[in-house]
Amino acid sequence: MLPKADLLKGVEHRDELTRILDQAEQAIRTWEVVVTDFWSPPVLIEAQTKLAPLNDIQVVAWGGYPQAERQRLALARTELPLETEQVELAALDVAGNFLFDAANHRDFLGAILNTGVVRDKVGDILVLGDRGAQILVVPELVEFFQQSLLQVRSVPVKVQPIELSELKIRPPKRKEITTVEASLRLDAIASAGFGMSRSKMVAAIQTGDVRVNWQPVKQPSQAIAAGDLIAMRGKGRVEVGDIMITKKERYRVNLTRLL
Numbered sequence: 001m002l003p004k005a006d007l008l009k010g011v012e013h014r015d016e017l018t019r020i021l022d023q024a025e026q027a028i029r030t031w032e033v034v035v036t037d038f039w040s041p042p043v044l045i046e047a048q049t050k051l052a053p054l055n056d057i058q059v060v061a062w063g064g065y066p067q068a069e070r071q072r073l074a075l076a077r078t079e080l081p082l083e084t085e086q087v088e089l090a091a092l093d094v095a096g097n098f099l100f101d102a103a104n105h106r107d108f109l110g111a112i113l114n115t116g117v118v119r120d121k122v123g124d125i126l127v128l129g130d131r132g133a134q135i136l137v138v139p140e141l142v143e144f145f146q147q148s149l150l151q152v153r154s155v156p157v158k159v160q161p162i163e164l165s166e167l168k169i170r171p172p173k174r175k176e177i178t179t180v181e182a183s184l185r186l187d188a189i190a191s192a193g194f195g196m197s198r199s200k201m202v203a204a205i206q207t208g209d210v211r212v213n214w215q216p217v218k219q220p221s222q223a224i225a226a227g228d229l230i231a232m233r234g235k236g237r238v239e240v241g242d243i244m245i246t247k248k249e250r251y252r253v254n255l256t257r258l259l
Contacts, residue, residue, distance in 0.1 A: 001025050002057070007050050012216055016043045017050065020073065024057050027075040033086050036073040037120035037138065038063070041231075044071055045214045051075075062087035063123050064136045065169050070123040072138075089123065090139040091164050094149065096157035099130040103152050108133045111157075115148040117141060126168060132157060134167055172236075173259040181251050184243070186212065187220035190230050193238030193255045209233040224253075 004021050011017050020036055020043075027034040039047070044061055051059050056077060062084040063071035072089065076082045094108065108125050112135070123136030132152075137145065146159045179192035190210060191201040202220045204210050210217060211231045212224070224230070228240040241254035 001028065002054065011046060011050070013043045013046055017047060020047045020075075021050075024051065024059075024075045028056050028077055031077055031080070033074055033076045033080065033082065035087055036075070038070045038072050038123045038136070039120070041069055042211065042214045042216075044073070047073060058082050060084055060087065062089070064089045064091060064164050065124075065167055067169065067171070068124050068136070070136070072123070088139050089164065090137050090142045091162045091167055092135050092137060092142065092145055093132065093160050093162045093166075094135060094152065094157050095132045095160070096152060096155040097130065098132060098153075098155055101154050102130065103127070103133075103155065107153050108135070111149060111152040112145075115145070117144070126170070128168060134162065175257040175259060177238075177255040177257060179253050179255065180246060181253060184224045184251055184253070185220060186210070186217060186222040186224055186230070189224045189240065189253060189255070190232065190238065192253070193230060193257055194232055194235050204232060 002021055002025055007021060008014055008017060016039065023034045023036055048059060048061065051057055058076055058078045060074050060082055061071040063069065072087050074082060074087045105125055105127055108127065112122055113119065121138045121141055126134040128134065142161050149157065149159050151157060177193060181188045181192065187198055187201045187205060191198045194201070205220045206218060208216060208218065209232055212222065213229050214231065224240055226240055226243050230238045230240065237258045239256040239258065241256060244252045246252050
């Protein structure tokens with residue numbers, strides 16, 4: 001079976017990776033496609049990185065639409081066909097009149113968790129303003145949510161299943177930024193991308209609020225390269241674009257902030 005002890009050495013999300021590796025072994029043993037719960041990007045990246053070199057197992061991720069953050073993994077032996085269509089998902093429309101009591105992502109998530117469902121069973125939540133929201137869930141909980149998710153904030157809601165094609169995907173707002181820096185240090189690039197002071201960015205990095213390519217970083221001096229993705233808790237993401245050297249030997253960096 002899988003060398004789990006070696007695969008778990010030095011991982012950040014040990015409990016989650018243990019569950020995923022157990023399911024990978026199940027897929028190898030049973031010759032069936034096994035689908036995990038929903039996972040956040042840091043867990044997904046770590047799992048895919050660990051599983052990619054293995055000869056016996058293959059993995060695909062899908063969250064219902066191309067830009068989905070939270071996704072499920074489908075695991076299967078390499079001899080079997082495996083497509084994103086085999087990652088079972090359900091979409092729900094949570095309809096209510098939120099015109100006079102607006103609800104945000106946290107409100108919908110709180111209402112979902114108050115039903116007793118754990119976060120791993122729920123994918124992305126797409127908030128639709130005063131009309132409610134759409135949520136991605138594991139298919140086996142559709143009926144439960146129809147019966148149990150009855151209110152968000154003070155607003156009564158009605159939950160109905162919908163097709164994935166009916167999801168109202170709103171592309172993130174993008175803000176293009178160009179900065180000129182003396183170095184490619186993380187604290188310098190991230191402070192320009194998120195519009196924060198250098199000292200506040202250093203503190204955020206040291207407290208673990210900043211990730212690069214979904215990997216944890218603690219060193220403000222870490223070098224950034226073109227193509228990197230910088231994520232900051234509560235602030236969104238910054239994509240690092242082209243990097244050029246000016247005549248004064250400084251770095252002109254093109255950034256895209258995703259809001």
